[in-house]
Every structure is written in structure tokens, then in C-alpha cells.
Amino acid sequence: MQGLRRMTVLSLTLGLVLAWVGPLSTLGDPDGQSRLSLLAVGVPGLLVFSVLYVRILQAAVAGTGARGEIAASAVVGVILLLTQDGHPWSWGLLGPAWASGAVLLMGRSAAITTTAAAIAVSLLLTSPGVDPGPGFTDMFLSPHREGVLPVLGAYLGVSATAPWANRLQLRFWQVVRAAEEGKEAQARLAVTEERLRFSRDLHDLVGHSLSAIAVKSEVAAKLSGVDAARAAGEMDEVRIxxxxxxxxxxTAVRGYRTVDLAAELRAMTAVLEAGGIRCTLQMPRDQVPEGAATLLAWVVREGTTNVLRHSSATECRTVMTVRDGSVVLTMTNDGVEGVEGVEGRGGTGLIGLSERVAAIGGTVTAGPGGPGEFRLRATVPLGGG
Structure with missing residues (x-):
């Protein structure tokens, strides 16, 4: 996700390209006064504008607000348009550049209004009839060659397209982020549901018994001074x-800790495929003993949690083989970024799992597999558990 986040911010810098390429094309202007104005006022102003623009992009990607940056960058842009003489294809690109960032933090209607206003202000503060000189604008339409209207038509097309191209890119990022948050929510929900189930089972099992123990203990306490035999009988029942x-x-705890391997594999497949991760399973023909199967089920559960919460995987392969008196379970996914390892930061789940498996003579390893892959492997003795 961090890599995609950086790519998204980079792709949203289209406005900065417009903000710099147009004005810098005026460096070819033979008018020394214009060049001096660009270097003394224009470039410092563009640097301030760029810093504010990047902060707007970061806020948009993070889902926070940046009203101050939007307002400040608009003021800087207007000042530059007022102090610099230019053509729509030079300084006139500053308005659409500003709109490319500002619309990322607005609704659709406000974005349309903002884009139109930015284009209008840029046209009002620049002169379509001024020759922009050689350089960047030669790639487009020179007003002396083709006339003003074609230049304005091309300018309006680029100016209206850039902000909405940025909005489309940001929307893609938001969809990906929502999908990642959905996977994390699924994992948290599964843990919460399991805790609720166990708490319900525990309450149903011992709630009545503890109430009966409390009542009989009170009766025994009251009878202890008047009828010791009956009090002793009540305490015998309390003991029983x-x-x-x-x-x-x-029994309840033992049942809670005993996880069905087949059920866990089915649950893994359903959850991962629901998250858009393709699953493949390769199981042995021979049945795995209950003790080993329970440990392997915990391995599957922990591996599934890691794939959901700590990776950007698109495929997960699970292979289980029986050899040399042991059963080997290998889970491999193609999303290594951020996956915790036994020796990685915070990997308490895998550490606890490896300790449990080591207690019966097995091993758990976790780390890079093939190129771009993460592999979790558990080896459990068939007589373990």
C-alpha cells in the first residue's frame, strides 16, 4: 500500500508539470525585462506554489482537509498572473494547475465550478494575442500561425481535462484503500466473532453452576451454627x-483450542477469495492425525490473517505433504510487503505459533520465498499434539 500511495501522489503531480513547463517556456523570450521578472518573482512564487500543491496532494491521498493550502496557493497563483506577462500556454497554465489539486478535495459540483473559475481567471489575466515566443508553445498552436481561436480551443481542452484526470486517479486510490480496509475489517470481525462465541459458550456452561455454588454456600453458612450435618452436606454438594x-x-477450553483443519481450509478459501485473492490447495490423500491437524489448522488461521492484514497478495498457494513421519504445510503468497515474520517487527502471532509447534518437536519458518513471495512453512510430527 505504501508503494501504491507514493505512485498515486506522483501521478497527481500533473498540475505541477503544467505550473512549471508553461512559465519556463518564456525563458526564450528576448525581452530581458520579462526574463528578469521570471527569475526574480516568478520562480520563487512557483516554488511556494509547488510546496502548497504537494501538501494538497498529501491531504487528498490521506483523506484529510487542506483549505488553508488551497486558499494560499490560489493567492500565490493570482499574484503570479498579475505580475507576469504571458500567454495562456505559458503563465495561463497556472490556473488549471491549481485546479488540478484543489478539485481533489471537493465534490463534483464544486469541482466543476472551481475548474471553470480557474480557467476564466487565467484567461482574463493573460493575453491570447501575445506571442509566447519559441520553445514549449511551438509544440502547440502559435497565435500568429493559426489564430487565437484554435489556441484557445486547445487551451480549454487541456485545462478542463487535467483536473478531472487527477480526480480519476484519486478515485482509483480510494477504491484500493477501501478494499484494503475491508480486508482488515474482515480479519478483525472474524476474531471478534470467535471471542463472542467462546464467551457465550463459557457463560452457558458455568453460569448456572456458579450460581448454584453461591446459593449452596450461603445455605451452608447459615446452617453451620444450627445444623452442622446439613451444612456439611451442602458443602459436599458445593465441592461436587x-x-x-x-x-x-x-472441556470447553480443549474444544476451543481444537480447530478442525478441513473447516479452517474451507474458511480460508472463502475469506481470501472474497477479498479478491486466488486460492489453490494441494492436500495429501492420507488423513492427518487429530493432534497434528489441530496445530496445522492454527497455522492456516495465522497464515490467513497475515495475508489479509499484512500483504497485498493476489494469489495464495497452500500445499500439504506427508513425508518421513511428519506433515509439512506450506502457504505461499505473492504479496510480501509488510508481512510480519517470526523474527520481524511485532510478529507475536507467528512467534507464539512457532513456540507451540516447537513444543512437540516441530518447526515453523516464515520469510521470503521466490521473487516477490512470502512463505510460511510448518513441519509437525504425525504423532504430535
């Missing part, structure tokens, strides 16, 4: 209930 509750809790 406590043991039964402890057994139920252990």
Missing part, C-alpha cells in the same frame, strides 16, 4: 459442583 464446573471449563 465445583469439580463438575472445572471439568466443563477444561
Amino acid at each position: 459442583l465445583a469439580r463438575q464446573t472445572l471439568k466443563e471449563i477444561r
Whole structure:
């Protein structure tokens, strides 16, 4: 995502190209006074305009506001248009350049109005009849060769197109960012739903038993001074209930920690494909023992979470093989950017998983695979778990 973010900001600098190429074409003007004005006022003004423009782009990509920068850059642009003599194809490009950034933080109607106003101001403050001189404008239409109207027509076409090309590029970035946020939300939702399920199960299992223990303990306390035998009987029942509750809790936790490998693989495929990631599975014919399968299911779950939350993958391949008394599960995806490793920053999930697998004599490795790939591999003894 960071790479795409930088590319988006770079692609939105079309306005800066317009802002600089047009005015710099006047360097070929033989009028020394015009050249002096460009170097003394124009270039410093363009530098200030560029800094403000870049800040507008960064705000647009980040989804924040930049009203101050938009207003300040508009003032700088008007000052430059008032102080510099130019043709629409030179300083007149400054208005469309400003609009290319400003419209990124506006709605459609406001963007149309802003683009039209920027073009109108640029035309009012420049003279279509002034010869811009040789250089950049020779690639377009010289007013002395073709007349004013063709020059204005071409100018209006470029000026109206540039801001909307930028809006289209920004819209593409917003769609990609929304898709990434959706994948992260899916992963968080899956974790939350699992926690809610376990909390419901735990409440249903022990809520009644703990209430009964509390009531019987109160009865035993009241009877202890008047009927010791009955009080002892009540406490015996409390002891039995406590043991039964402890057994139920252990059973619940054991069931929670036992994850079905086949179900986890189905869930992985459904979630990743819903996020636009193509999945391929290659499974062995022989059935994997329950203990090893449970550990591998946790590997699949952790690998799926990493793909969803920490990569820009478009494909994920999962291969499981049985050899030399062990089962090897390999998950490979083509989105290595930002994926946490066992020894990488913050990789607590994979670290905990590797410790659990190591406890039964297995191994977990995570890191680069082939070019542009990230690979998670777990080796679990068939008798493990």
C-alpha cells in the first residue's frame, strides 16, 4: 500500500508539470525585462506554489482537509498572473494547475465550478494575442500561425481535462484503500466473532453452576451454627459442583483450542477469495492425525490473517505433504510487503505459533520465498499434539 500511495501522489503531480513547463517556456523570450521578472518573482512564487500543491496532494491521498493550502496557493497563483506577462500556454497554465489539486478535495459540483473559475481567471489575466515566443508553445498552436481561436480551443481542452484526470486517479486510490480496509475489517470481525462465541459458550456452561455454588454456600453458612450435618452436606454438594464446573471449563477450553483443519481450509478459501485473492490447495490423500491437524489448522488461521492484514497478495498457494513421519504445510503468497515474520517487527502471532509447534518437536519458518513471495512453512510430527 505504501508503494501504491507514493505512485498515486506522483501521478497527481500533473498540475505541477503544467505550473512549471508553461512559465519556463518564456525563458526564450528576448525581452530581458520579462526574463528578469521570471527569475526574480516568478520562480520563487512557483516554488511556494509547488510546496502548497504537494501538501494538497498529501491531504487528498490521506483523506484529510487542506483549505488553508488551497486558499494560499490560489493567492500565490493570482499574484503570479498579475505580475507576469504571458500567454495562456505559458503563465495561463497556472490556473488549471491549481485546479488540478484543489478539485481533489471537493465534490463534483464544486469541482466543476472551481475548474471553470480557474480557467476564466487565467484567461482574463493573460493575453491570447501575445506571442509566447519559441520553445514549449511551438509544440502547440502559435497565435500568429493559426489564430487565437484554435489556441484557445486547445487551451480549454487541456485545462478542463487535467483536473478531472487527477480526480480519476484519486478515485482509483480510494477504491484500493477501501478494499484494503475491508480486508482488515474482515480479519478483525472474524476474531471478534470467535471471542463472542467462546464467551457465550463459557457463560452457558458455568453460569448456572456458579450460581448454584453461591446459593449452596450461603445455605451452608447459615446452617453451620444450627445444623452442622446439613451444612456439611451442602458443602459436599458445593465441592461436587465445583469439580463438575472445572471439568466443563477444561472441556470447553480443549474444544476451543481444537480447530478442525478441513473447516479452517474451507474458511480460508472463502475469506481470501472474497477479498479478491486466488486460492489453490494441494492436500495429501492420507488423513492427518487429530493432534497434528489441530496445530496445522492454527497455522492456516495465522497464515490467513497475515495475508489479509499484512500483504497485498493476489494469489495464495497452500500445499500439504506427508513425508518421513511428519506433515509439512506450506502457504505461499505473492504479496510480501509488510508481512510480519517470526523474527520481524511485532510478529507475536507467528512467534507464539512457532513456540507451540516447537513444543512437540516441530518447526515453523516464515520469510521470503521466490521473487516477490512470502512463505510460511510448518513441519509437525504425525504423532504430535
